[in-house]
Amino acid sequence: ETTVTQSPASLSMAVGEKVSISCKTSTDIDDDMNWYQQKSGEAPKLLISEGNTLRPGVPSRFSSSGYGTDFVFTINNVLLGDEGIYYCQQSDNVPWTFGGGTKLELK
């Protein structure tokens, strides 16, 4: 089973700043990493899928990079509406596993 370690657990940012979230996997997963945003009281929303592919309709402020075991999710020019919890999730092997989440708060 691939363990996904996500950091930091929480972030407090000002509007306009750059957000970076890291996920490290215990096995090599190529680029089989997905990223989700979960706002309070809602189901998660897929933002970026394998191969660092931005999903349709997702603003280009969101991006990701990485291959193998180290991955980074970035939000450029963060907005108030970006508050929520962000999760990474590997889809290289079953069981598909999630990182522990990063709670993003806007000051």
Next chain:
Amino acid sequence: EVQLKESGPGLVQPSQTLSLTCTVSGFSLTDYSVHWVRQPPGKGLEWMGVMWSGGSTAYNSALKSRLSISRDTSKSQVFLKMNSLQTEDTAIYYCTRDGERAFDYWGQGVMVTVSS
């Protein structure tokens, strides 16, 4: 339009069996796989298992002895059954579609509380 909707009891007694239904529309269960993911209150996401489009299943090893996933393609429904429930199983249960190996559509979730 792709939609998934979970249904089932909101309250289950300890040691009893949970039965949930995921009713989908806008796609066929023979074309797309459907997964179950749960989230305890205030905690992260846990993958539970999957009904692959071909009809086979896979489960989280931590739940495998208690969990069963099945489907009725004619009704566009996927079923989750988990026995021997404990308070730690209190969570929001989601069904979600597997779109090219990512969870691209989610149901609204159903809150299940395990309590006597």
